[in-house]
Amino acid sequence: MIIASNVSKNYGRLKALDNISVTCVKGECIALIGPNGCGKTTLIKSILGMVVCDSGFITFNGNNIRHNWKYRAHIGYMPQIGRYPENMTIGQVLDMMKDIRGTKNEVPDEELVEQFELNKLLKKRMGALSGGTRQKVSAALAFLFNPDVLILDEPTAGLDPVSSEILKAKIINEKNKGKLVLITSHILSELDDLISQVIYMQEGKLCFHKNIINLQDETGEVKLSKAIAQVMMKN
Amino acid sequence: MKKIIKYVIIDILRNKIVLAYTALLLLISITIFNLEDNAAKGLLSLLNIILIIVPLVSMLFSAIYVYNSAEFVELLVSQPLKRRTIWLSLFLGLAASMALAFFIGAGVPILLFEATATGFMMLATGLLLSVIFVALAMLAAAMARDKAKGIGVVILLWLFFSIIFDGLILFILFQFADYPLEKIMVAAVALNPIDLSRILILLKMDVSALMSYTGAVFKDFFGTQTGLVLSFCVLITWIIVPGWLSLRRFNKKDL
Numbered sequence: 001m002i003i004a005s006n007v008s009k010n011y012g013r014l015k016a017l018d019n020i021s022v023t024c025v026k027g028e029c030i031a032l033i034g035p036n037g038c039g040k041t042t043l044i045k046s047i048l049g050m051v052v053c054d055s056g057f058i059t060f061n062g063n064n065i066r067h068n069w070k071y072r073a074h075i076g077y078m079p080q081i082g083r084y085p086e087n088m089t090i091g092q093v094l095d096m097m098k099d100i101r102g103t104k105n106e107v108p109d110e111e112l113v114e115q116f117e118l119n120k121l122l123k124k125r126m127g128a129l130s131g132g133t134r135q136k137v138s139a140a141l142a143f144l145f146n147p148d149v150l151i152l153d154e155p156t157a158g159l160d161p162v163s164s165e166i167l168k169a170k171i172i173n174e175k176n177k178g179k180l181v182l183i184t185s186h187i188l189s190e191l192d193d194l195i196s197q198v199i200y201m202q203e204g205k206l207c208f209h210k211n212i213i214n215l216q217d218e219t220g221e222v223k224l225s226k227a228i229a230q231v232m233m234k235n
Numbered sequence: 236m237k238k239i240i241k242y243v244i245i246d247i248l249r250n251k252i253v254l255a256y257t258a259l260l261l262l263i264s265i266t267i268f269n270l271e272d273n274a275a276k277g278l279l280s281l282l283n284i285i286l287i288i289v290p291l292v293s294m295l296f297s298a299i300y301v302y303n304s305a306e307f308v309e310l311l312v313s314q315p316l317k318r319r320t321i322w323l324s325l326f327l328g329l330a331a332s333m334a335l336a337f338f339i340g341a342g343v344p345i346l347l348f349e350a351t352a353t354g355f356m357m358l359a360t361g362l363l364l365s366v367i368f369v370a371l372a373m374l375a376a377a378m379a380r381d382k383a384k385g386i387g388v389v390i391l392l393w394l395f396f397s398i399i400f401d402g403l404i405l406f407i408l409f410q411f412a413d414y415p416l417e418k419i420m421v422a423a424v425a426l427n428p429i430d431l432s433r434i435l436i437l438l439k440m441d442v443s444a445l446m447s448y449t450g451a452v453f454k455d456f457f458g459t460q461t462g463l464v465l466s467f468c469v470l471i472t473w474i475i476v477p478g479w480l481s482l483r484r485f486n487k488k489d490l
Contacts, residue, residue, distance in 0.1 A: 048313050051489045073315035083306035087249060100238055101314055 001026050001149065001180050002047060007056035009042055016042040017053065018204040024182065026148075029175045031191050032184040033228060034201035040184045041080060043201070044151055047182075048077055073101070076147035080154045080184075082138035086127030090118060090137055093126060094144075101145055112140040115166045131158045139167055149180045156190060168194060188225035198224070200231065207231075236320050239311065243328030246307075247300065253332050256292050260340025263288075268348040275440070278349050278357065282436055285341060285361055286429055290368045291393050293333045297372035298389040300329060302382045309490050322485045326373055326478060333365040353439040360432035360470070367428050367473045368393075374481040377488065400427045417452035424453075425466075428473045435466055 002024040009017040016039045024030055032040045045051040047058055049065055049072065057064050060071040084093055098108055113119060116136040121129075129137070135158045142150060150171070156164045171194055175181050185191055198215055200207040208231075212224070221227040247253055264281055271277035304325065311321045341361055345354045372389055379385035404423060408416060424430050438457050456462040 045490070050309070050312050052487055069317045070315055072313065075313075077313045079309075079313070083309055085246065085304070085307045085310075087246070096242055097314070100311075100316070 002058065002060055004043070004047070004058045005056050007043075007046060007053045007058060009039075009046060009051060009053045015204045017046065019056070020201075020204075020206050021056075022199060022206060022209060024180055026180050027175070027178045028197050029171070029181040029183065029195045030197045030199055031195040031224075032182060032199050032201065033188070034207075038201045039204040040201060041153055042204075044077075044153055044182065044184070047151065048072065048075065073145075074148040076142035076145065076150045078135075078138045078142035078150075078152045078155055080157070082134045084126040084134070084137070086125065088126055089123050090126065090129075091122035093137065094118075094122075094141070097141055097144065106146065108144045109146050110140075110144070112136075112143050112166070112170060115170075116140060116163060132160060132163070135159050136163060139170075143170060143174070147179075149182070150174060151182045153184050154186070155183060156185065156187065164190070188228055189223070192224050195224070198228075200228070236324050239316070239321065239324035240328045240331070243304075243325055244332060246304075247328065247332045250300075252296060253336050256296070257336040257340040260285075260288070260337065261344065264341045264344035268344055274349040275351075275353070278345070278353055279440065281341070281345075282357065282433065285357070286364075286433055287397060289337060289341075289361055289364050290396065290429060293365045293368035294372040294389050294393055295386070297329045297333070297369045298376050298386050301325065301373060301376035302385060312490055318486050319482060322373075322377075322482050326369065326481075329373075330366045330369045333369055334362050337361050337365045353436065356439045357436050359467075360435055363467075363470045363474070364428060364432055367470065367477075370474045370477040370481070374477040374484075377481040377484040396427050396429045400430065404430075421452065421456050425469045428470055431466055431469060435463075 002022075004020055004022045007017050007020045008015070018039075020039075020043060022043075032043065034040055042051055046053045047060075047065070049069070052066075057066065059065065060068075060074070063071060065071055088096070094113070102108060116139070118136060118140060121133065124133075126134070126137075135155075139152075139155060142152065152171070155167055155171070159167065168190065171181060171183070175194070175196075181194075183191065183194065195212060197209065197211055199209045210218075215224075215227050215231075216222055219227040219230045221230060263284055267280050267284070268274060268277045271280065308321060308325070312318065338358075342358045345358055348354075371392060375385050375388045375392065379388060404420070408420075424434060434453055434457060438454055457466060
């Protein structure tokens with residue numbers, strides 16, 4: 001569904017992405033793992049077209065994403081740090097996104113809005129929100145339009161345990177509907193019951209892209225955190 | 236595109252600075268027209284104030300607004316929208332707000348007190364200047380990632396067009412006083428939209444006699460139909476070129 005071929009991106013001398021090639025197919029839940037600054041967010045942003053890669057190309061459903069914008073209608077993106085216009089209220093942001101993106105014959109998926117009880121906060125200004133509430137808004141927006149692909153950058157960072165469980169249940173639910181889910185996270189223990197594949201990156205390079213079962217077999221560990229720790233030790 | 240322009244304009248109105256700017260312009264123009272017994276004289280005083288305030292406010296406000304909308308732009312870029320649509324909506328929203336503020340603040344009093352050819356010229360150039368300096372501000376904001384740098388550039392640009400440019404022209408005129416520079420001066424004026432607007436209005440006022448021989452050359456050129464059309468084309472180029480350059484930069488920008 002998403003194919004990246006030889007994608008490179010430099011920020012000055014820093015190589016954020018170094019010749020990355022990756023294929024992501026439908027129905028998988030893929031974890032993007034790697035140390036801080038290894039290029040996870042840059043990879044995600046290049047898939048979204050927010051970062052323009054220097055060389056290589058990315059295709060979405062067979063179409064090159066450069067100079068293309070319609071494909072983003074199939075993506076729900078939850079940023080690492082959600083930044084919204086400060087003087088708009090939650091209600092206004094939700095309405096604006098529905099206005100810009102919503103189609104008439106499709107009912108928006110407001111399950112998360114209800115479960116996070118954002119309905120009670122509709123009149124609150126975005127600038128006055130706590131980090132966690134902001135994350136809830138980001139999550140609700142990502143799932144709002146029933147996208148085929150979900151890209152979640154550190155989805156549970158800053159969320160309380162209850163909300164975190166709600167979000168995880170929602171992710172599993174969507175994955176079972178056959179959607180592609182891309183997650184980055186540093187809390188490996190909570191990825192265990194979500195993911196089916198692992199992409200491990202280091203210093204802008206792709207170290208491996210494996211099925212979780214293969215990874216467990218190779219390392220002899222059942223827990224993802226231990227398996228990854230073993231791989232990191234070897235490197 | 237319409238939807239995004241709508242949200243930009245709602246956001247600008249909520250910000251209230253544009254309303255304050257409109258009120259300030261309105262206050263200045265009504266005061267000046269009431270102070271002078273002759274409305275034509277009032278127009279001359281208004282000219283100098285407008286040529287300072289309009290570029291400054293249009294450019295500073297737009298630059299700060301674009302930097303403060305970084306979050307909004309980031310949010311929109313991850314949605315199924317063309318970057319071109321986002322940037323043009325931002326530009327059109329700002330241009331419409333600044334032009335409307337000028338029209339209500341200065342245009343309406345001009346039409347009430349001095350609805351002559353000079354008045355109309357001032358209205359037209361004022362509207363164009365508002366949009367030109369929005370375009371220049373957007374170019375500065377697209378080029379410089381750092382907010383302080385971008386706003387610094389904007390202030391320098393304003394200083395350049397309002398003061399430094401005239402100083403340079405004077406310097407060249409005195410240094411090369413022995414040579415016939417009148418024709419070159421006509422061309423040099425095209426490099427500064429503020430000066431071009433000032434000359435277009437002054438020539439309508441018949442005070443060009445005060446500008447000596449150069450004034451006569453200006454009148455020969457800008458007084459004609461061709462000169463007038465050409466001048467407006469130059470002013471519109473001042474909108475299109477910075478606007479297009481900023482769009483090109485924004486299309487390749489990493490957010």
